[in-house]
Amino acid sequence: MAVDGSKTTTRRRAPRADAVRNRESIIEAASQVLAEQGTAVDVREIARLSGVGIGTLYRHFPKKEDLVCTVLYLDFSRWAESARQAAIEAEDPWAALTDFYQQALSGYARHRAIMENFALTWADPDMEGIQQLRLVIEQLCTRADAAGVLRPGVTTDDLLLLLHSLGHAVRSTDQSRPHMWNRLLRISLDGLRAYRCEPLPTDASSISTVAGGMPTEGMSAPEHPGRAGGPPG
Amino acid sequence: MAVDGSKTTTRRRAPRADAVRNRESIIEAASQVLAEQGTAVDVREIARLSGVGIGTLYRHFPKKEDLVCTVLYLDFSRWAESARQAAIEAEDPWAALTDFYQQALSGYARHRAIMENFALTWADPDMEGIQQLRLVIEQLCTRADAAGVLRPGVTTDDLLLLLHSLGHAVRSTDQSRPHMWNRLLRISLDGLRAYRCEPLPTDASSISTVAGGMPTEGMSAPEHPGRAGGPPG
């Protein structure tokens, strides 16, 4: 790769000028439509938007999936980076976390294909993009932890999953009631703060038995009597 | 059913001996594939799975959408009901909420079509199923509120959205790392508890400026000095 010189004498001469431009056009167009319509888009529409023939598209990306993966990786990276930028600009560790989510969610919600894909590739270590994101979050996590503002036991994966989780809330409400997901974000982040002392569950055991957790309050279950005996059927 | 004897006096006996069975087969098969593959399934596959011809399927459900709606309504109702049951069996108001989420998420995550639909019909008051669920949550909300365990300002819609949001987290992790979403649920629920005093944001304003949360501290205290407002305990 570094020694391109040797290749200049081979038959591969100039064709790359257009090819590269075409490839970029395709990716750009694909990014747009994938964000808008998800992976169910017609490949033809991507070709049309990018101004190349369908044949050219298939030369660069032999399968639709190849194109989708390429684009998602790029978009994912860009997205992760913009969120990272938002985070490092904050001086306060907690604000960094908050800003990160704010920025990430705004972008995430607007990219339908990333959402679809996140669910699928969630645990796939091959999906390089996820790893990038994990790194960013890891840093945020470490920083917040060091500052003592993060609830003990919260892991990078928790934060990653929370991001994914909130993403769908954003998507569902961003158009109609954009303030709603902000409320939810606030709620969730508050659950992440250090004040809480109870350790998080570390395995699959149900949290319900702990849940009520409030010994002092004793859930004497004041109200709801009527419903109690209610017809279970 | 128990009193089959009455049957002999009824007039319309057999008209549906197998028709009913077929209809149920179809619904059952559809429920499976819709849960697994979402609404994009081929109706022929449902017919094949249920052991009937495509014509029979269309006799019972003239449009694919009819079948999908029927199945989704049933599954949605069953799901909401099972979650409600889990909730009313808990004596403590908080445990009710927790158990409700626990139960609901387990089921929700396994039904792809319900998830798709939830996102689409999120705010659609016509979707009867959603209304059922909202009622259940409303009661939980009221009960927890009355017991003083719910953070002031939390609405039914917040809880509904949280459910939807967590659903995707569950879907993403249920197979590979089932304990993960339990952690996230715990985190989110903790954010809903009453100790937190700051009001939730009520409009679209970014929460990032509040970041650290604590109104008293404002943003000036980046890193949680003395543990802020002191632990809830």
Next chain:
Amino acid sequence: MAVDGSKTTTRRRAPRADAVRNRESIIEAASQVLAEQGTAVDVREIARLSGVGIGTLYRHFPKKEDLVCTVLYLDFSRWAESARQAAIEAEDPWAALTDFYQQALSGYARHRAIMENFALTWADPDMEGIQQLRLVIEQLCTRADAAGVLRPGVTTDDLLLLLHSLGHAVRSTDQSRPHMWNRLLRISLDGLRAYRCEPLPTDASSISTVAGGMPTEGMSAPEHPGRAGGPPG
């Protein structure tokens, strides 16, 4: 057939009461929809309209075509009869012919399936209905011929074909411009009158060479001497 008595002792007892009524319902309903929608109609709609099950319909008429033929024969007969009635009520032979067409066309145009069928069975001697109609026309033809009002050489088949031909004109214009087909009928009937002396062509030879008549003669119109140059004026 004639000796039904012998059959009364066989096992065929009463079932005919309903069966006959059903058969008639089916035929009546079929007549309606065939007239309105043609033979492309869905058999189910006929069953629905007649109030019987699709199975019953198929018991009486094992193939859709059986039902169609039966109905068409009946409707065809009724139609021919009503036209015949219109004809015999006229005292004048020419008026009989005119009234016949008038009546027949009105009915013909309103029965889509008969029109479709007429084209198909035009030359089919098996189609009994056609024969009925031919008889009627034959009588009209003979009568007009005897009265000397019919152009020599005009055959029953000519009149039958004219009827069929005009039928489509009626269908095309009855809704939008009902007077138009009356004009056309008038034109055609005028062509049938006795004044014209030239013999009709009797084989497939093109009429064009004769038609306008001889180029040499120009429009001087070979026949109709007396009237010849005499323009209509």
Next chain:
Amino acid sequence: MAVDGSKTTTRRRAPRADAVRNRESIIEAASQVLAEQGTAVDVREIARLSGVGIGTLYRHFPKKEDLVCTVLYLDFSRWAESARQAAIEAEDPWAALTDFYQQALSGYARHRAIMENFALTWADPDMEGIQQLRLVIEQLCTRADAAGVLRPGVTTDDLLLLLHSLGHAVRSTDQSRPHMWNRLLRISLDGLRAYRCEPLPTDASSISTVAGGMPTEGMSAPEHPGRAGGPPG
């Protein structure tokens, strides 16, 4: 074609070498089956006949209707043009009319879809094909009128309707008894000639009262409600 030499200098050479051929194959095949079976044909059969895949057919004609319209327009135009040619080759105005009908009917009768379409678009000024035809007829009409051979009051629409009307007669007899429609054409055309003096009816009034216009005028019963005798059924 003769000057292929020019080809070498053109830029867009091949883009349609076979595409054009395919398109023509499709149109040709469609023309055949539409003529034979009408618009109810299966598009797959057209594809099969033309030797292309169904996808190719749909590439050229995104909707079945597009194909049908294209073919009908072409066939209609060709048909009208051939009839026009036949007409202008005749020196005599009346022969022009006759030859026009002769030619037009020969073609018309062989094209089922055109017949279906004619009936539907009869009065539709949007159907370009009809307008072409109307123009041709208008000229024939004017010419014959000027020569004094056309019965006064005959309109372009009369001639158009007559064409349509006779078309069905031709279709019904062309196979079995091809000379028959020639007789009918002769009869009808004779009805159009100038000698006849009575004006054509101009509204929906029944012509029966005027009937042959016979001096003797038997049919004193003028109105006799259309359905005289009513439906015997």
Next chain:
DNA sequence: CATGAATGAGCGTTCATTCAT
């Protein structure tokens, strides 16, 4: 290498006909 025409499996849906009740 770019192009877009060609391909055909597959989808949602209809309807004449059969068959168990």
Next chain:
DNA sequence: GATGAATGAACGCTCATTCAT
């Protein structure tokens, strides 16, 4: 005999992918 549920071939149409130019 009456019923209507069951059946599946066929239809109009889409779209990922291949291939000749």
